[in-house]
Amino acid sequence: MMRAPVNKIIPFSNVDGPGNRTSIFFQGCPFNCLFCHNPETIHLCRGCGLCVQSCPAGALRMEGESVVWDSAKCVGCDTCIRLCPHDASPKIRWMTVEDVVEEVRRAAPYIEGITTSGGECTLHNEFLIELFTAVHRLGKTCLIDSNGSFDFEKDPRVLAVSEGVMLDVKAVERHWSDELISHPRDVVLKNLDYLLSVGKLHEVRTVILPNRDRENEETVRYVAAHIADGCFYKIIRYRPYGVRERYQKLLGEFETDAAYAERYAALALELGAKKAYVV
Amino acid sequence: MSEALRIIQDPTLTYKQELLALARLGESTDDSLRYSDEYYEAKKKGALCDLNEGVMPYRPRYICPDYELLFKNGCKFLDLEPPKDLLEAVNALEIFYCHVPSITSFPVYLGDLDKLLEPFVVKEDRAFAKKVLGLFLRNIDRVQTDSFVHADIGPEDSVTARLLLELTEEMQLAVPNLTLRYDPEKTSDDFALACVRCMLRTAKPSFANHRMFVKEWGERYAIASCYNGLSIAGGGYTLPRLRLYECSLGAKDVDDFLTRELPRHIDLQLEYMDKRVKFIVEQSSFFKTNFLVTEGFVKQENFTGMFGVVGLAECCNHLLGITDKKKGFGMNREATALGLRIMDAIDARVKAHEAPYCEAYGHRYRLHAQVGIDTDGMDDSPGTRIPIGVEPTMLEQLEVNEKFHPYFPTGTGDIFKFEETWLKTPEAVLAIIKGSLQNGLRYFSGYLENNDVVRVTGYLVKKSEIEKLRAKKQSLNNVTVFGMGAQDGGHALDRRVQHHDESAGQ
Ligand code: SF4
Ligand code: SF4
Numbered sequence: 013m014m015r016a017p018v019n020k021i022i023p024f025s026n027v028d029g030p031g032n033r034t035s036i037f038f039q040g041c042p043f044n045c046l047f048c049h050n051p052e053t054i055h056l057c058r059g060c061g062l063c064v065q066s067c068p069a070g071a072l073r074m075e076g077e078s079v080v081w082d083s084a085k086c087v088g089c090d091t092c093i094r095l096c097p098h099d100a101s102p103k104i105r106w107m108t109v110e111d112v113v114e115e116v117r118r119a120a121p122y123i124e125g126i127t128t129s130g131g132e133c134t135l136h137n138e139f140l141i142e143l144f145t146a147v148h149r150l151g152k153t154c155l156i157d158s159n160g161s162f163d164f165e166k167d168p169r170v171l172a173v174s175e176g177v178m179l180d181v182k183a184v185e186r187h188w189s190d191e192l193i194s195h196p197r198d199v200v201l202k203n204l205d206y207l208l209s210v211g212k213l214h215e216v217r218t219v220i221l222p223n224r225d226r227e228n229e230e231t232v233r234y235v236a237a238h239i240a241d242g243c244f245y246k247i248i249r250y251r252p253y254g255v256r257e258r259y260q261k262l263l264g265e266f267e268t269d270a271a272y273a274e275r276y277a278a279l280a281l282e283l284g285a286k287k288a289y290v291v
Numbered sequence: 292m293s294e295a296l297r298i299i300q301d302p303t304l305t306y307k308q309e310l311l312a313l314a315r316l317g318e319s320t321d322d323s324l325r326y327s328d329e330y331y332e333a334k335k336k337g338a339l340c341d342l343n344e345g346v347m348p349y350r351p352r353y354i355c356p357d358y359e360l361l362f363k364n365g366c367k368f369l370d371l372e373p374p375k376d377l378l379e380a381v382n383a384l385e386i387f388y389c390h391v392p393s394i395t396s397f398p399v400y401l402g403d404l405d406k407l408l409e410p411f412v413v414k415e416d417r418a419f420a421k422k423v424l425g426l427f428l429r430n431i432d433r434v435q436t437d438s439f440v441h442a443d444i445g446p447e448d449s450v451t452a453r454l455l456l457e458l459t460e461e462m463q464l465a466v467p468n469l470t471l472r473y474d475p476e477k478t479s480d481d482f483a484l485a486c487v488r489c490m491l492r493t494a495k496p497s498f499a500n501h502r503m504f505v506k507e508w509g510e511r512y513a514i515a516s517c518y519n520g521l522s523i524a525g526g527g528y529t530l531p532r533l534r535l536y537e538c539s540l541g542a543k544d545v546d547d548f549l550t551r552e553l554p555r556h557i558d559l560q561l562e563y564m565d566k567r568v569k570f571i572v573e574q575s576s577f578f579k580t581n582f583l584v585t586e587g588f589v590k591q592e593n594f595t596g597m598f599g600v601v602g603l604a605e606c607c608n609h610l611l612g613i614t615d616k617k618k619g620f621g622m623n624r625e626a627t628a629l630g631l632r633i634m635d636a637i638d639a640r641v642k643a644h645e646a647p648y649c650e651a652y653g654h655r656y657r658l659h660a661q662v663g664i665d666t667d668g669m670d671d672s673p674g675t676r677i678p679i680g681v682e683p684t685m686l687e688q689l690e691v692n693e694k695f696h697p698y699f700p701t702g703t704g705d706i707f708k709f710e711e712t713w714l715k716t717p718e719a720v721l722a723i724i725k726g727s728l729q730n731g732l733r734y735f736s737g738y739l740e741n742n743d744v745v746r747v748t749g750y751l752v753k754k755s756e757i758e759k760l761r762a763k764k765q766s767l768n769n770v771t772v773f774g775m776g777a778q779d780g781g782h783a784l785d786r787r788v789q790h791h792d793e794s795a796g797q
Contacts, residue, residue, distance in 0.1 A: 023684055023685070023686040024684070024685055024686060024719075024723065024789070026712060026713055026715075026716040026719035026720075027712060027716075030718070031716070031718050031719050031722050032716075032718075032719035032720075032722040032723055033719075118686065118690075119686055121726035121727075121729060121730050122686065122689070122722055122723045122725075122726030122727065123722060123726075124722055
């Protein structure tokens with residue numbers, strides 16, 4: 013049976029799309045963004061065993077090559093995550109589609125739909141297709157929260173069973189993008205246009221970094237001009253919480269000033285992105 | 292020092308609060324209403340509690356007058372004609388309220404304000420109507436200085452309800468408490484969303500499951516005091532409570548509790564209620580001479596007794612030998628299942644009891660999940676709530692609540708504290724409320740963590756007023772002192788905050 017690594021499921025979330033939604037976070041991401049604030053979702057556990065000894069609750073043990081996590085014993089101290097040298101987490105569950113649907117079913121009376129996120133959920137497209145089909149049978153909507161690394165046009169099956177995508181456009185200028193997300197950004201920009209053209213772009217998000225006038229402006233200008241009033245544009249203030257220390261030093265150890273971020277929302281509005289707002 | 296001297300020297304009591312405290316002291320000098328020795332013993336142990344109702348009841352605990360009758364016929368005793376316009380209507384209510392007794396001596400039910408006032412409001416210019424309603428609310432807040440004073444709106448939208456919501460947000464008052472009767476077919480989303488926004492900012496209105504209440508009480512029910520379901524033109528005679536944790540202390544095991552200790556305590560509480568109800572009806576003058584009765588604003592047969600319980604969580608944990616609350620009632624299937632068994636047992640025994648003077652409701656008392664009082668500390672959580680500080684996720688908390696709420700026609704409820712971002716997504720909050728009411732939740736309250744007006748266990752207080760008492764200054768609101776006690780002893784303001792999902796963003 014097909015299984016996917018799930019980092020966590022939040023039954024009620026009010027910040028992952030319209031209404032109250034169940035958010036499902038998958039493990040693993042092809043990007044490695046400097047400002048990632050949950051870097052423990054980037055890689056799958058390599059079974060090095062380093063975290064096992066340090067767990068104060070005895071919730072981790074080795075079984076052969078892999079780490080087993082006992083959620084009942086875990087006290088949620090996150091020592092394991094802080095310690096892991098591989099940007100992974102031992103606290104994941106390999107779930108079947110039915111396992112996930114069961115949790116969605118429980119939340120169903122109170123939610124509008126689900127949002128799959130990560131990591132990068134499109135690494136698990138086959139899983140998503142089955143999951144979305146089942147969730148639709150519950151009468152709930154399915155949104156994809158994506159970094160845009162997967163070319164939706166090339167294989168449109170997952171999009172066909174989803175209500176839409178919330179897309180991160182983190183950087184537009186090529187060199188800045190290579191540095192920030194460690195991945196070519198062409199596919200992201202291609203997705204931006206494609207999703208817009210098929211009416212499946214729900215929202216675009218850009219993180220505004222402190223003191224990066226040129227980079228921020230370039231990205232916001234590009235996105236705003238492309239989306240116009242075709243979807244929401246969420247301008248997110250950078251917050252150092254959770255960001256790896258070495259990158260905090262690089263990007264800033266303080267959050268982006270609200271007024272500074274508002275400047276970019278105003279710019280976006282001016283360029284025609286009528287549904288731009290700061291969070 | 293004598294108790295009387297202590298009262299009159301207390302710097303934190305207002306004149307009115309002194310007066311009420313002295314009246315209570317006076318009442319306690321009579322002992323003609325007696326109970327069995329076994330009753331007193333259980334009370335001494337803390338297994339039974341009479342909520343300081345006083346030993347000589349001279350009025351029913353809660354009274355819900357028929358204000359429609361006031362507007363139709365006027366009131367002879369108070370020499371009031373049926374009102375012809377908004378000013379007269381508001382004036383008549385303000386006068387009438389001052390003559391409605393209760394356990395606190397303040398009226399616990401102010402009426403369905405939107406239905407009562409709408410015919411007058413729509414005849415006025417909106418700005419004028421708002422001004423009048425604003426003064427009306429100010430009058431209530433400053434004259435009926437007690438947070439158990441409660442008004443109802445809904446289920447339908449109305450100009451009056453919208454104005455009351457606007458004013459509630461603008462004025463940020465602790466009094467009156469406010470409830471929206473929510474019915475998915477009668478309450479529009481637009482109106483419900485306005486109520487959600489107001490609730491997040493001011494801790495009111497709460498959402499009552501209209502269909503559930505109608506099924507039990509008929510259309511003419513009131514939500515009074517904290518969250519008490521009662522009949523309009525009726526009320527509640529008395530509300531004592533079983534403190535279930537203390538009830539369980541004498542039991543050897545679960546079986547012993549269910550077959551011996553629990554029925555024994557239930558019967559003792561029923562004895563108390565029967566005697567008290569008979570006394571109120573037969574001995575005190577209220578049902579013989581009070582104008583509310585003689586003019587038909589209340590009818591004795593519409594009253595019932597409220598059988599209260601608290602501390603179900605601690606009772607279950609104790610019986611199962613669970614010492615870590617985090618792994619107990621609410622989080623633990625076995626403990627929650629035991630809770631249901633206990634409630635079934637209480638429900639069956641109370642329903643089997645023929646109650647005096649409860650004609651309209653099949654001669655039966657009705658169950659009430661009491662919200663706790665300031666002196667309960669951490670031993671007995673309100674009603675069937677999960678203890679504060681160990682609440683699971685909101686989803687799990689709702690699921691547990693939905694199982695227990697149907698037992699309590701005379702009221703129960705739970706409170707959810709939200710973090711700021713939810714204010715931006717009222718539709719997400721509404722989805723949660725709708726789903727939970729649909730699934731059997733009776734009563735939903737919420738507020739934002741940073742508000743000044745906050746909901747303690749069922750009533751509202753201002754955090755700034757609690758600070759006044761701490762500084763040994765007086766607070767106009769009688770209930771502020773309970774809020775302080777509940778905060779200190781029960782950590783009632785430390786309930787789990789519903790965060791937005793922390794992983795989103797970057
Ligand atoms: S989580 Fe990280 S530290 Fe722990 S075993 Fe896996 S790779 Fe090693
Ligand atoms: S968070 Fe990690 S280290 Fe902490 S108790 Fe859980 S498994 Fe152990």
